[in-house]
Amino acid sequence: MTVDRKLNPLIKGGYTFLPKFLEEAIQHPPVSFRVPKMQLAISSLAINILSLALPILTLQVYDRLLVSENIGTLRVLVSGVVIVILLEMIMRLGRSYIIGWAGAAYEHAVSCNAMRHILSAELAPLESEGVGAHLQRMNSIGKMREFLSGQALVTLIDLPFVLIFLGLVFYLAGWLVLVPLVLLALFVMVAVLLGRTLERALKKHDNADQNRVNFIIEALEGVHSLKSLALEPFFQRRFEVYQNHASAASLDLGRINALAVMLGTLFSQTMMIGVVVFGAPMAMDGSITLGTMIAVVILSARITQPVQKALGLWTRYQNFRLARVDISKTFALPVLERSDPKQLGESNGLVELVNLNFSYSSDAEPLLQDVGLTLKRGDVISISGDRGTGKTTLLKLLAGLYTPTSGEVLIDGVAATRYPARELVRHVGYLPMDGMIFRGTIWENISAFGESSAENVSEIVQLLGMDAAIRHLPDGYDTRLEGGNSDAVPPGLRQRIALARALAPKPRVILFDNADRALDKEGYNSVYRLLARLNGKATLVIVSDDLNITRLANKHYVLVTGSQMESSMPINDSLHDIVPYQEQRL
Numbered sequence: 001m002t003v004d005r006k007l008n009p010l011i012k013g014g015y016t017f018l019p020k021f022l023e024e025a026i027q028h029p030p031v032s033f034r035v036p037k038m039q040l041a042i043s044s045l046a047i048n049i050l051s052l053a054l055p056i057l058t059l060q061v062y063d064r065l066l067v068s069e070n071i072g073t074l075r076v077l078v079s080g081v082v083i084v085i086l087l088e089m090i091m092r093l094g095r096s097y098i099i100g101w102a103g104a105a106y107e108h109a110v111s112c113n114a115m116r117h118i119l120s121a122e123l124a125p126l127e128s129e130g131v132g133a134h135l136q137r138m139n140s141i142g143k144m145r146e147f148l149s150g151q152a153l154v155t156l157i158d159l160p161f162v163l164i165f166l167g168l169v170f171y172l173a174g175w176l177v178l179v180p181l182v183l184l185a186l187f188v189m190v191a192v193l194l195g196r197t198l199e200r201a202l203k204k205h206d207n208a209d210q211n212r213v214n215f216i217i218e219a220l221e222g223v224h225s226l227k228s229l230a231l232e233p234f235f236q237r238r239f240e241v242y243q244n245h246a247s248a249a250s251l252d253l254g255r256i257n258a259l260a261v262m263l264g265t266l267f268s269q270t271m272m273i274g275v276v277v278f279g280a281p282m283a284m285d286g287s288i289t290l291g292t293m294i295a296v297v298i299l300s301a302r303i304t305q306p307v308q309k310a311l312g313l314w315t316r317y318q319n320f321r322l323a324r325v326d327i328s329k330t331f332a333l334p335v336l337e338r339s340d341p342k343q344l345g346e347s348n349g350l351v352e353l354v355n356l357n358f359s360y361s362s363d364a365e366p367l368l369q370d371v372g373l374t375l376k377r378g379d380v381i382s383i384s385g386d387r388g389t390g391k392t393t394l395l396k397l398l399a400g401l402y403t404p405t406s407g408e409v410l411i412d413g414v415a416a417t418r419y420p421a422r423e424l425v426r427h428v429g430y431l432p433m434d435g436m437i438f439r440g441t442i443w444e445n446i447s448a449f450g451e452s453s454a455e456n457v458s459e460i461v462q463l464l465g466m467d468a469a470i471r472h473l474p475d476g477y478d479t480r481l482e483g484g485n486s487d488a489v490p491p492g493l494r495q496r497i498a499l500a501r502a503l504a505p506k507p508r509v510i511l512f513d514n515a516d517r518a519l520d521k522e523g524y525n526s527v528y529r530l531l532a533r534l535n536g537k538a539t540l541v542i543v544s545d546d547l548n549i550t551r552l553a554n555k556h557y558v559l560v561t562g563s564q565m566e567s568s569m570p571i572n573d574s575l576h577d578i579v580p581y582q583e584q585r586l
Contacts, residue, residue, distance in 0.1 A: 039098055040099070043094060047088055050084050053080075053081050061077070062290050063289050063291035063292070099154070110141050111138065111141050117331055118330060121335055128361070130210075131214070131217045132214035140324075143323040147319075155306065158305075158306035161302075161306060162306050165303045166180060169299050169300070173293075183271050187267050190263060194260055208246040275300045276297065347507070348508060350411070350412050351374070351411060351509055352410040354407055355372060355408070358390070358404050366405070375541070378537065380552055382543070383543050384543075384556070385558055385560060389560065390559060391559055392543070395543060399424075400424050425507065426506070428511065429502040429503050429505070430502060433513055434495070436498060437487070438481070439481065441475075442478070446504060451505075460500045464496050465522065465523075466496050481497075490520065491518055492519050492520030512541065516544060528548060531552055
């Protein structure tokens with residue numbers, strides 16, 4: 001049984017108790033969520049009404065039945081109260097079950113929609129923050145789960161009964177009600193101060209934990225460079241600093257949480273002691289009966305339960321506020337607008353750059369300015385330029401990964417960013433210098449987990465000369481890959497697997513971004529032969545330091561940033577069509 005089927009009874013309809021950004025996210029298919037508010041409200045009302053049975057029974061037993069020695073009536077009352085207590089236990093268990101499943105359904109729905117939003121978001125804003133920040137935001141969904149899964153609703157329903165219990169205490173014992181009222185006022189004041197302190201501690205803890213996670217990810221991603229430069233002691237010291245900050249923040253947060261628990265326990269005990277201390281003299285001088293005294297003690301205990309829940313809710317609310325801000329940043333990421341696949345034309349390999357401008361942020365200097373270029377199917381060009389001039393960025397713009405700041409990137413007459421993902425890979429194939437390997441088998445990686453047909457996969461495997469190397473592996477195409485250096489395949493074959501995945505859909509536009517750097521000799525020869533074979537059949541845009549590969553181009557372009565061209569062209573960030581490659585010196 002899948003998760004979706006398990007949660008199906010609770011994942012229906014809308015959830016009006018959510019903040020607006022979560023409402024909008026959850027209302028979009030395929031995952032939605034609702035809290036069973038009516039069931040929770042009815043069960044909570046029933047529980048609180050049933051909880052009045054014990055103090056009423058106590059009052060009747062001590063004040064009437066023991067005096068009259070009416071054993072028959074006592075038996076009936078005790079039997080009735082036992083049944084009421086059992087019903088209350090059953091109702092509490094049922095309510096806990098509903099809240100638990102509502103929490104699971106809520107976390108499932110919001111997590112799925114958050115991941116869908118991340119995968120649909122524009123790449124540049126997504127990359128502007130560390131991986132640790134996105135992990136923390138996904139974890140914040142779990143922090144919001146308890147607050148929004150129905151527990152807050154239950155607490156809000158229970159709180160009015162505090163007034164009912166106080167009214168009963170006043171009816172039974174008169175001015176003795178001042179004891180719980182004064183203690184409640186003091187408790188609320190301390191809880192408000194504690195909540196503010198907790199909010200500051202939570203912010204400190206989240207920031208320290210985010211910095212620590214970002215550092216760990218940074219170290220793991222560059223672990224080979226770290227070891228080759230013998231930087232282990234330096235990174236160890238840096239990690240110790242981050243860990244010290246995180247540990248100190250955790251300690252402060254733990255102290256405040258422990259203080260909140262202690263405050264709730266202290267309130268409960270002080271309430272009972274206060275009622276006994278001030279009520280006992282009243283019972284001794286006959287102002288109230290012994291039964292009334294015991295009933296008031298029981299009612300005071302009932303008063304503390306919703307208030308303790310409210311304290312827990314208040315402390316969780318501080319965490320919820322920070323978590324809501326975190327997850328709202330995820331849903332605030334701009335999402336690429338996609339066109340209807342039916343409105344897209346055929347894949348003809350036409351590329352157009354129209355007054356293209358791009359910068360990574362609004363306050364940064366433009367990396368690309370007024371770039372214009374038109375390529376038809378069969379055109380093969382190479383692009384060179386100094387480091388940092390934006391060659392890789394330009395290819396990612398052509399691949400639809402980045403959105404231009406202004407201007408257009410058109411592939412077959414449609415903006416590259418408007419292609420649905422499954423359609424874009426059939427028009428554009430992006431070959432990076434270090435291809436990504438996903439966790440799965442070799443066949444799953446090449447076929448993009450079944451997105452490419454077996455016929456296309458077999459054809460590209462043969463063209464890249466990979467079939468023999470893969471079949472020599474113990475499990476062949478079923479060899480598991482984890483995406484790390486522990487994989488049982490050499491780096492050159494891993495790169496060809498990534499290239500084969502991009503080429504299997506047979507795109508008409510191929511973007512070659514130094515994809516030869518990670519290849520071994522055999523792989524280099526296979527890729528070179530494939531590019532030569534595609535010459536004239538597909539549109540090729542080549543960025544490479546290898547002269548053999550760049551000689552495949554019939555035109556050469558130089559991407560310039562802030563330097564004077566030998567041809568005395570204006571200084572800007574444009575693509576300049578210089579001369580045929582054979583006459584250009586790199």
